[in-house]
Amino acid sequence: xxxxxxxxxxxxxxxxxxxxxxxxxxxxxxxxxxxxxxxxxxxxxxxxxxxxxxxxxxxxxxxxxxxxxxxxxxxxxxxxxxxxxxxxxxxxxxxxxxxxxxxxxxxxxxxxxxxxxxxxxxxxxxxxxxxxxxxxxxxxxxxxxxxxxxxxxxxxxxxxxxxxxxxxxxxxxxxxxxxxxxxxxxxxxxxxxxxxxxxxxxxxxxxxxxxxxxxxxxxxxxxxxxxxxxxxxxxxxxxxxxxxxxxxxxxxxxxxxxxxxxxxxxxxxxxxxxxxxxxxxxxxxxxxxxxxxxxxxxxxxxxxxxxxxxxxxxxxxxxxxxxxxxxxxxxxxxxxxxxxxxxxxxxxxxxxxxxxxxxxxxxxxxxxxxxxxxxxxxxxxxxxxxxxxxxxxxxxxxxxxxxxxxxxxxxxxxxxxxxxxxxxxxxxxxxxxxxxxxxxxxxxxxxxxxxxxxxxxxxxxxxxxxxxxxxxxxxxxxxx
Numbered sequence: 001x002x003x004x005x006x007x008x009x010x011x012x013x014x015x016x017x018x019x020x021x022x023x024x025x026x027x028x029x030x031x032x033x034x035x036x037x038x039x040x041x042x043x044x045x046x047x048x049x050x051x052x053x054x055x056x057x058x059x060x061x062x063x064x065x066x067x068x069x070x071x072x073x074x075x076x077x078x079x080x081x082x083x084x085x086x087x088x089x090x091x092x093x094x095x096x097x098x099x100x101x102x103x104x105x106x107x108x109x110x111x112x113x114x115x116x117x118x119x120x121x122x123x124x125x126x127x128x129x130x131x132x133x134x135x136x137x138x139x140x141x142x143x144x145x146x147x148x149x150x151x152x153x154x155x156x157x158x159x160x161x162x163x164x165x166x167x168x169x170x171x172x173x174x175x176x177x178x179x180x181x182x183x184x185x186x187x188x189x190x191x192x193x194x195x196x197x198x199x200x201x202x203x204x205x206x207x208x209x210x211x212x213x214x215x216x217x218x219x220x221x222x223x224x225x226x227x228x229x230x231x232x233x234x235x236x237x238x239x240x241x242x243x244x245x246x247x248x249x250x251x252x253x254x255x256x257x258x259x260x261x262x263x264x265x266x267x268x269x270x271x272x273x274x275x276x277x278x279x280x281x282x283x284x285x286x287x288x289x290x291x292x293x294x295x296x297x298x299x300x301x302x303x304x305x306x307x308x309x310x311x312x313x314x315x316x317x318x319x320x321x322x323x324x325x326x327x328x329x330x331x332x333x334x335x336x337x338x339x340x341x342x343x344x345x346x347x348x349x350x351x352x353x354x355x356x357x358x359x360x361x362x363x364x365x366x367x368x369x370x371x372x373x374x375x376x377x378x379x380x381x382x383x384x385x386x387x388x389x390x391x392x393x394x395x396x397x398x399x400x401x402x403x404x405x406x407x408x409x410x411x412x413x414x415x416x417x418x419x420x421x422x423x424x425x426x427x428x429x430x431x432x433x434x435x436x437x438x439x440x441x442x443x444x445x446x447x448x449x450x451x452x453x454x455x456x457x458x459x460x461x462x463x464x465x466x467x468x469x470x471x472x473x474x475x476x477x478x479x480x
Contacts, residue, residue: 002036002129002475003037005041005126043109057078067181073089114138130158139206173199224237263361300395314338408462418456
């Protein structure tokens with residue numbers, strides 16, 4: 001039996017702001033429990049839902065010297081879906097209405113969290129063979145394993161994995177404050193270690209000191225070794241390329257299952273979607289006040305509305321997108337300019353554009369089930385989960401060929417009748433528009449081909465089973 005500890009800033013269902021929570025909350029359930037005892041450690045945020053806090057039991061507490069004084073470290077535990085969770089409690093650091101806020105304060109509290117994660121291990125009596133660190137918030141755990149926790153038998157030989165979910169976010173701040181908070185010596189603040197552009201960098205620390213580095217798709221693993229995608233860390237990632245691997249995220253096929261989804265109006269499968277899926281479209285059209293027309297081409301967006309997701313491209317050609325033969329349904333929040341654009345076009349074309357500037361899990365399922373196509377023109381996309389959900393529900397993805405989108409969506413080839421979606425290569429608004437128009441033409445003029453694309457999409461397997469096997473191989477390699 002190998003002991004694995006996953007350290008992260010969020011995990012569904014306890015706390016979620018993005019796809020990181022889905023990954024951390026799902027992956028441990030799919031590891032083989034006969035051979036891997038995988039547990040999760042999170043901060044205990046005050047903003048967690050009360051029903052989730054009610055599941056927690058107090059274990060113990062102690063005081064840890066941090067940033068000049070002794071700080072309270074409470075330990076709570078809970079079990080969910082057969083996985084053991086631990087929570088680090090400190091109301092000074094983890095109170096507030098959201099997990100993240102001011103950058104300097106976030107860096108201070110997550111450096112505290114990283115030290116606390118290692119400090120609680122002897123107290124809870126769990127010695128991991130591997131600590132799996134997720135994103136910049138846990139980037140100093142591999143560093144501390146080589147520094148202040150290097151002495152003594154308990155920590156000796158513990159291996160670490162650093163997984164990069166989005167390289168854009170790195171946990172950077174001025175070296176003077178970074179050194180004060182971390183307690184690390186000048187030795188660590190050089191360009192080959194934690195220093196980057198004259199700042200301290202938490203994620204870089206994890207990349208340099210972890211025994212293995214992973215990211216969430218093979219293409220993204222290659223992309224981040226180049227200056228365009230590397231966010232200033234392409235050099236160190238290239239230096240570690242032999243220890244860097246891409247492992248695709250999965251989605252929970254029990255949660256995202258059109259044949260058993262209680263949130264959608266009509267269930268369907270890859271064998272009967274041709275007659276049943278359209279009922280979800282007409283139900284959603286009625287709910288959102290769109291023209292009720294089962295034959296109308298419906299394109300969907302379920303996303304954070306940010307430039308990373310390619311909405312500057314959509315903004316440039318949205319008048320051409322929202323023609324009379326298209327309905328566009330948008331769900332998500334983000335940058336005000338994009339929110340305002342979608343709201344304006346929903347006001348201008350109320351029968352064909354629905355702008356929902358909020359997030360609803362229930363509505364997202366309804367949109368996946370109702371839509372014919374799913375638009376995801378990202379500037380960069382480490383893995384992406386939305387296109388996996390769209391594939392599962394037979395909503396044909398229209399994506400840019402980058403990161404995980406390139407790895408998961410096979411472009412339609414009309415001559416060989418292959419493919420699970422439509423894609424374009426260059427970050428160009430009109431190339432995106434032409435691809436969408438091509439998809440629309442196939443939908444209206446070659447319905448049998450369109451249905452074959454949707455059927456192939458639904459038959460794809462992007463469950464966690466395959467990805468979990470690759471993580472198990474990684475843990476075995478580290479502890480061989």
